[in-house]
Amino acid sequence: MPRVYNFSAGPAILPEPVLAQAAADMMDYQGCGMSVMEMSHRSPAFQGIIDTAEADLRDLMGIPENYDVLFLQGGDSLQFAAVPMNLALAKHGVADYIVTGQWSKKAQQEAARFIDARIVATGAEDNFSHLPDCSDLPLSEDADYVYLCQNETVHGLRFAQLPDTKGKVLVSDQSSMFLSEPVDVSQFGLIHAGVQKNVGPAGVQIVIVRHDLVPEGDIDGVPVMMNYKTHVDKKSLYNTPPCWNIYMCGLVFKHLKELGGLEAVQKMNQEKAQLLYDAIDESALFKGVAAKEDRSMMNVCFVTGDADLDAKFAKEATAAGLTNLKGHRSVGGLRASIYNAMPRKGVEALIAFMKDFEVQNR
């Protein structure tokens, strides 16, 4: 079967040259006589892989020297506990959460099991169809950090500008927008991201943390494996890391650099998103779900207004080689995730299909 256009929200489409490289390296990585999957994590070959990956990521994002870069495992959902454990539990035990959809809600709920995790803004009353006003947040005097999810995968919302945290440390879940556009890392205390959207195969979380926020020792109640210090001290090699997954991330970093870096990537992403949102706005059948000013550049959520017709669309699109267009099971509707690796041609094919479908189903 030919390759499909895969609009999955994650795990998601990866660049074809990267996959081809991975296949070519399978039996013998660069003359080592073994696969990356078989390689000791203490070997010079793997040290080269992880060092190069970190260096390329630092280069791509312009990560300042006073930030540590960690390649972790456990699922990004484990970070919902790790963030409060590391950044608040042994301090004031207070954090302010901006709740804008499923992921920030989950993060707040998990944090509340360990610290006083206060909701300072929420879009819940409007079903997360737009971002709440964050121009003058009622932040807590003693908040150890302010938390947001910069791109809500399920609801298709993106912070076009960051909230004013009034000097408080900002923590951002960038999972579904990671490396899709340039960001100024120095505005954040901590960025975490699961890689299975824009970067690589599920099984790695990247944490970028300002060094002064890393705990200085053990914290009561925090597993050694969840203390950032453990992994900072050992440069992500305290225990066996997910070597293959990190290798794949490294290949993607190289690929993004070859594309011209994050400015070039952003331009391509903006063009793809513009094309698709324009098609939705011009359509008499499809309607965008998110408020225009808060639209995600990665996850384009739309509906026909008729659940059966949505289902028909997703089904017929799959048959036409446009897969995974069903919205998240918690909200229904349709969703096209157009991450970095989705070619413009894929978006154009989707738009052509939408137009045909509209003609046949009005």
Next chain:
Amino acid sequence: MPRVYNFSAGPAILPEPVLAQAAADMMDYQGCGMSVMEMSHRSPAFQGIIDTAEADLRDLMGIPENYDVLFLQGGDSLQFAAVPMNLALAKHGVADYIVTGQWSKKAQQEAARFIDARIVATGAEDNFSHLPDCSDLPLSEDADYVYLCQNETVHGLRFAQLPDTKGKVLVSDQSSMFLSEPVDVSQFGLIHAGVQKNVGPAGVQIVIVRHDLVPEGDIDGVPVMMNYKTHVDKKSLYNTPPCWNIYMCGLVFKHLKELGGLEAVQKMNQEKAQLLYDAIDESALFKGVAAKEDRSMMNVCFVTGDADLDAKFAKEATAAGLTNLKGHRSVGGLRASIYNAMPRKGVEALIAFMKDFEVQNR
């Protein structure tokens, strides 16, 4: 470069047919038009992969129906905290540890941060060169479980028979012996294993837990992601799992079934280990480190008695295509890990090299 014989303790050698299959599936898994790395974990294709993997593992090990099988992430070192959190924290808060080397020691130290983790036997005074007497352990009346590491990777020790736990729940870290021989799962309350020895690429831990030991709800202080109930309820799909890594494990399970199952695998492993230990015992230069009755079938530790000569051996062996023979950095010496995927020919090549080396260095 041709493939080498890779004696790494983990990540470790994988079966060549499995790697070839992974390369062949790379751009298009079974007509899906995408790689397993790009596949939604909610897709029927991935559901098929994880369901088949679980079924094959249950079949291979004869796992009784009242045991749950979990594919987790976070590093097996995270299980050192997860086990006491799930099995003791909300009960008596007491467990008895048998300490026989680096891994059980680490497990006990981490458990002691959450519960009263008592050492009931240890081989520390003899530098973990043999197993302590476990025939009549001074177990705690209120112990929620007894813990052991069934094969100590660093020290090359294996429990040939299980200790008498006097009716207490037995928890075993089987990482470096997992699927190397048949085990009677019903003798254990919980088995955990990182897969990067005998099963697949680092990034998955398999937990096999008797269902009545799974917590019934949230436990204070335990992250949702670390509560076994979370993953039992969602059959390892609460969040995005490490899909590729699970797929690779599944390929290895199929491969082991094709080899004839764990009885056949054990026979091959016994033969390989016997050959190598015989060569060591017959040598005037090399000496086995572990007591004969406690020798691991997977990790064969030996020394020349001269650290410089050990280093020379490891270096020259690498040049001869026999790699990763250096002992663990904490103990030095030499170690040949001869997991399932190490062919008999690899062991024979190592023995031939040892004989040559001995002639030239006596």
